[in-house]
Amino acid sequence: MGEFEIIASIRSLLGDPPGDVVIGPGDDCAVVRCGSSLLLLTDDAMVEDVHFTRALLDPRALGRRAASVAVSDIAAMGGTPRWLLASVGAPPGAGDALVELAAGLAERCAELGATLVGGNLTRSEALMISLSAAGTVDGEPLLRSTARPGDLVALTGPVGGAALGLELLMAGGGRDGAAASLARMWRDPPARVEAGQALLGIARAAIDVSDGLLQDLGHVMQASDVGARIELGNLPLPSGYDDLAPADEPLAPALAGGEDYELLVAIPRDRVENASCDLTVCGAFTEPDAGLVLVHEDGTEEKADPRGWDHFGGS
């Protein structure tokens, strides 16, 4: 079974949630009713030698990155990150590294307006961190399931930088100039909290680009039962991307790389002007039977499958 099949099996065994659960598994966060507030709950894990190596990410940078990744799911719903818990596994003797990791976590939480309120330490072979984050939302959260045909596809920032930057780092580069700034996109990603909040009541649906643009777009298409057309010439790419992208498949990092943590939103055409955050329109949602169509710069069209990296053995 691949990751998404496992998740589908688990979801089907969970059945219908009780009334205090507004949104159960399957969106960026769970949404639950806590008194008169809506609470957003999410978690994310990073494991050494799966998601990072210590050569690429020192403990402080790992802490910063983990905080951004966890908070990004709250940003994708238009929420306000509030409280984080860290669950950390480490080999014996990792004491100093763990204190650095916590310092990075706390520093990035403070930048994002959130607080590290607790956690636990345990022994494990590989260094690993699982962060859970809770936030509140001031209005109706942005879901994956509410895009409609005719809505535009827009991004809050460039995609492909993180994957390309990681590739450069792994090849021993990423130290100077444009390559270093791409490497930083992987190492210290954004969490688009302000953009998400600015899009509440304006965008119709949102997701953060974590698995890869096409795969995350596919999550929205599936949840909303819509198709999509992407104008490849309009994709926002980071500065330096064109020079450093792989010659054989220059758009692969942007389309399938993931880990950019920009928001991909569905927004009605007449509301784009109302958004007070950066937005680049790069396509439109369509009727579901149209599937996913990529429009090349020369106008040719290509049917595509949403794809990306499947942790449990897919493509």
Added chain:
Amino acid sequence: MGEFEIIASIRSLLGDPPGDVVIGPGDDCAVVRCGSSLLLLTDDAMVEDVHFTRALLDPRALGRRAASVAVSDIAAMGGTPRWLLASVGAPPGAGDALVELAAGLAERCAELGATLVGGNLTRSEALMISLSAAGTVDGEPLLRSTARPGDLVALTGPVGGAALGLELLMAGGGRDGAAASLARMWRDPPARVEAGQALLGIARAAIDVSDGLLQDLGHVMQASDVGARIELGNLPLPSGYDDLAPADEPLAPALAGGEDYELLVAIPRDRVENASCDLTVCGAFTEPDAGLVLVHEDGTEEKADPRGWDHFGGS
């Protein structure tokens, strides 16, 4: 650095939390203010070959146990468990085991009145699960820091069964009679949600017995700045314990074993009658300079250090 030194270093770098954080790191749960409600937040991790082996705990039993352990921290504050998130790491090919794990989690959550609302899957060498749990509390939560000299030390149930049961299981036993019921105490522990709620407004302080009775008592002593006297003859021990305990140190599993997940509470003498849950009084809190005193059945007294298992290399 040992586990508690690392935690102390991390706490000191975190500084004072903002006003919406009522209780930060250091108690069973973090307590935060969410609208007009108090929210309890906690997480716990279990790692294969550190906390369990697959021979001792099949995936479904692991899911049940993880849910109990996470919820126990909410029980220790007198809270109502509401929502859980699971962060699971597993080797490729573990699909069926992961679905079983989720089934065990969901089943135990339902028994405890909580809902599994989300989570994430990642690849890792060892099977590991980190659960975060959120709950609410109907009144002032029970803390570790509010015991007073003169309060009695009481337990909601027997201690030592889990550690002794695990020892029997690891020696290839634990299959029949009293040994099987001890093994079950480790494999499928309680989470004393109803007892915790019954003690709200009655007990003065509480903690769940996870690290070991003396170590957890030590946490309360340190947080509350009190001493304690434990009457060893009054410790509640599970049925079969006396016959199966190690001959050289028969009380070691009860005093240092941990993982019983009963609640250890500080309760004023005149309120014991008001508690509508099982309680066994086995000592009293004292002035701080008295430290920890163990009173043997023959009346002899022994000064002791709170101790237990330190994941990062202590005793």
